[in-house]
Amino acid sequence: MTENLSHLEDLERLAFRVSPAPQVITGHRRMLDFNEAFLTLFGYQREELAEQLILKLYPSHADYQAIGDRSLSWLRHARNGAYSDERFMQHQSGEVFWARANGYTLTPDDPFQLMVWHFERMDRVFNPTVNLTPREREISAHVVNGLSCKEIARKLSISHRTVEVHRSRLMKKLQAKNSAELVSKIIVLR
Incomplete structure (x- = not known):
């Protein structure tokens, strides 16, 4: 009986490790274990993430705090x-991307004590609460990754002046006073 149980545990461990779904097990928001797909999604080696706060995978501390507060409350x-x-x-390269996160607590009385998370990179651009055009959403995804108007224009095969106009509209819609504030406001859009 113990041999069968051991074999089953080995199979479960193997299934977790090779699952195509990027998964991480956290304890009080510290990464305890993760599978190969998770490491690939975020571009890290196992030793770079082991026992680290999941904060390491967020674009900002403010985002980490806001999402933590919201998810804990829920x-x-x-x-x-x-x-x-x-x-x-x-x-790990610094690229910011939109992802769907699904978490499940194994300790309902203290939700963050032990959780399993699944992340999925989204190909579409985020759905903000402000009314942005498809082109503004597309440009904002490049802005958060630090590209200049000329670099964005080359990537999108459009004029850099067109990018400047869209960027200016983004700043106005998001009420950003400078580039750093614009990036911050794009990142915290929900």
């Missing part, structure tokens, strides 16, 4: 122990 009242949202995450 999990304290959720009957099924599940939480899901879409958010910006950051690759």
